[in-house]
Amino acid sequence: MKQKLVVIGAGMASGRVLEHLRERAPDQYDITLFNAEPRGNYNRIMLSPVLSGEKTYEEIVTHDDDWYAQNEITCRFGEHVVGIDRDSRTVTGENGEVSYDKLLIATGSAPFIIPVPGKDLPGVIAYRDLDDTNAMVEASARGGKAVVIGGGLLGLEAAAGLALRGMDVTVLHLMGHLMERQLDEAAGYLLKKDLEKRGIAVMTKAATKAILGEDRVEAVLLEDGTVLDADLVVMAVGIRPETRLANDAHLDVARGIEVNAQMMTSDPDVLAVGECVELDGQLFGLVAPLYDQAKVVAATLTGEEASFVPKELSTKLKVTGCDLFSAGDFAEGEGREDVVFRDPSRGVYKRLVIEGDRLVGAVMYGDTADSNWFFGLIKDGTDISDMRETLIFGPAYQGGGQSDPLSAVAALPPEAEICGCNGICKGQIVQAIEGGATDLGAVKATTKASASCGTCTGLVEQLLQVTLGDGFEMPSAQPVCGCTDLSHEDVRRLIKSQELKSQEAVWQELGWKTVNGCHTCRPAVNFYLLADWPLDYTDDPQSRFVNERNHANIQKDGTYSVMPRMWGGMTTPQELVAIAQAAEKYGATVKVTGGQRIDLLGVHKEDLPAIWADLNKAGMVSGHAYTKGLRTVKTCVGSDWCRFGTQDSTGLGIKLEKRLWGSWTPHKVKLGVSGCPRNCAEATCKDIGIVCVDSGYQIGVGGAAGMDVKEVERLVDVPTEEEAIEWTVAFVQLYRENAKYLDRAYKWLAKVGLDWVQDVLADPEERAALVARFDLSQSVYQTDPWAERARPDVAKSFQPLADFTLEAAE
C-alpha cells in the first residue's frame, strides 16, 4: 500500500526532493503538491536574467506539466493551504482537504517589507517571484525613475535589470557599504563604483522614512529629508522564513521552522526543507545548502540514514560585468590574519583571511578567475602554510610575484593633472620624457611640472620610472608609513587629481597594503579628504587622535583639560564666574595659558559633556586647544587703550578668530596681532603674525616658538583691515590644501618657498577663490563640538559601556 506524501510549496528545494524521491523509490508515495503560485517549479535564481531581458520565463522552468504528469504528482497549483491538522493528519487547501502519512513543508520565504507609510501604494513591488518580476518588467516599459530599497544581492540584481530595461535607477542602502553581509568595505567600494559607471546611482547610509504618493507611488522620502522621485519602488531589504502554517500547527518555530539534521520538525512525520527552516540557529538562503537538504529529505522519507551538515558558502553577484566573489568567514572570529592585494589600474581587490594554517575566508573583486581554487582551499581546510607568501596571487603564481608600488601612477589616465601649480597632465610629462627629458631637471625645464611648489616631485619621479623603467634611478622618497610606498605629497596630489573622496577610494586607488590603514596614515588621509572635499567627505572621528576625538586634551593620568575660547584674549566677569564655578564643581585645577585663556585641568572623561554644557550656558564654546586647527589669536589692547597703539589690534584679532575657528589644518595654527612694532602680542613668532603700523598691517608667516624658534617672514604689507583678513584667510586655505599633515606652516614654507606662496596669493582672483573655498569648508566645520557632544544622546558615549564596580557595591 502506498503512503501519502503532501508537499506544501513548489520551489527549488522541494522540486529537488521530488526528483530524488522518484529516483530512489518511485512507488513508495502518492504525492500531492500544493503551490500558492499558479505554476510549478522554476529556477528562481534566474529571475534576474528574466528581469534584465537576457532570458525568458520558459527558459528557466525546471519542471513543466509533462514532468509532473509523468511522475504522477497531483498538482494543486494556485491554491493556498489554509491549515494543517496534525491530529487527523490532514492538510486543508482552499479547495478541500487531503490526508497525509508524511508532510513536507517547503513554504520558502517572504520578502521583508519595511513598515513605512506608503508601503502598500501601487507601484511598490517586492522582488521574490515571477509575478513580481513581470510587474517590474511591465513598469519599466513605461520608463521613468526606479528606486530600489536594499543594496544586497537581490536589490542590486533588480537595479541592474531595471537599468538594462532603460529605467533611471537609484539604490538606497541603509548600511555604509553595499552587500555588507558578503563584502567588506573595499569590495563594496569597487562594486559601487562599477554600478555608478553603468548609470545606477547608489546612496549608502540612506534610511527610508516614507513612500509618498496619492494614488500610486510618486517619490521616496529619506530620514535626512531628501526626496527622490520614483515611478517604481522595489523593496528588496531582505527575506524572512515563511512560517505561518508551521506556527499555526504548533510546530517548534524560532526564526525558521526548527529541524534536526534529518530535516524532521518537532513532529517526526512532518519534515521541512529550504528557506523556511532553521537548523542550530542558522537560516539558509542560497541554493547549494538547499539542494543538500533536499537529498537528506529524500533519504529520510525513504527510511535511509542521512544528515544535513551546513558547508561553507560562496556568493557571486549575477550582474554582468560586476565580478565579485565572497566565501567563508571574513567577518568574525579571532586569531586571524589578512592578506590584501590591490591593483588600482585594473580595479582589482583581493583579500584572504587566514586562521592558523588555513584559509577561512576570501573576498575578491574585479578578478575572480581563481575564486574556485580559493573556495576549494576554504572548504577542504587545506594547510596553506607552504604557499602562504604567494597564496594571494593564485594557483598560477605559486613560484612568486610582487605587487607593483608604481601601479597607482601607472594607472592614471593621460589627462590626470600631476602638477597643480602649472596645470601639467600626465600625458604631457610622459611625452616630454619620451622626447628625451630623462631626469627631473629636464622634465621641469621642458614642462614646468614640479617647477613651482614642488609637491608633485615624487609623482614626476615615479612617471620617469614608469616610462623609462630601469633607465631611471628612483631617489628614495619617504613614504607615509608602512601601508603605502607613496609620500604624503603624492597622496595629496592623487586625492585631488583622481578626485578620491572616501577612505575606501584612497585605499583602493592608491594600492594601500593594509585593510584600513594605521595610526600614522589614517589621520593624515582623513585630514586630506576633509580639506579637499568638505562637502563630499564626512570627518571620521575614529581616524583621529584621542584629543581631537574627545575634544579635550588627555593628560598623563588619563584625565582631560578643558579650555573655552576667549575671543582675542578678551573675557567678561560673567565668563570668569562661569569658569570659576565649573572649576569648583568638577574639581579642576586652573591654569592661565600663554595663549591668553584659562585652562581647566584634571577633568574626568565622564564629566566632559556636563562641564561643556555648563560653559556653553555661559556663552562659551570650545577653544580647540587640542586640535590641529586654529588655536588662539593673541592680541594686545591696541588703539583701544594703549598710547602707542596704531590700529585696533584686539578688534582685528577677534575678527580673525571668529572667521577661522573650527577649521582643521595640517598642524596647529596660532595667530598674534600686535598693535604696534613693540609687538606685545609676540606676533612675530606665530604661524601668522600681524603687526599693525600707522600705514596699515604687516603680515608675517611661518613663525614658531616651540621645538624650533623662528621669526616670521613678511608675506605682504596691506593698508586695510579687510585686506589683512583676506590675505590671512587665503594663506590658511593654501596651507590647508597643500601642506603635509603634521607640518607646521614654517616647515611647509621651507619646502615650497615663500616666493611661491607670495606668487599664488598676489593674484586677486586666486586669493578670492581660496577664501571662497575656506568659507565653504567653514559652512560645514565651524560648529561648536562641545554643544554637539553635550546633547544627552551623544554624551552617553563618554560613559563606560558597563560598570561592574557599581553592581558589586550594591
Add this chain to the structure above:
Amino acid sequence: MTWTDIGAVTDVPLRGARLVKTHAGCIAVFRTAEDEVFAASNACPHKQGPLSEGIVHGQKVTCPLHNWVFDLNTGEAQGADEGRIAVYPVRIEAGRILLEISALQNRSAA
C-alpha cells in the same frame, strides 16, 4: 564561564572602543571595521595609556600616549616594543556583546 551582556554591538563605534569598569581594573572593548569585537586590558604596559582611546586599525590598536601597537588577538605588543596586555573572551550574540567575566570576578575575590 559567566557570559555577561555588556551592551549592543552598535554602542561601540566601528573602529573604536568603549570602556568597561571592573574591580580588577578597566577593560577596553574594541569593535573593528569588520564588526569583530575584542576585549583587553585598557592600560598600556608602557605608561598606562588608555587603550580604549587609541586608533583601531585592522585587528590592532595603537596606544594614544606613545604609539605602542597591540594585536587584539594575542595582546602582544608589535614591532620593537615588548609587552603584553591581558585579553578576555568576548563574543557577539544577536547583536549583543557578551563578555566572559569570571576571570575578573576571581581576581577581585582574591
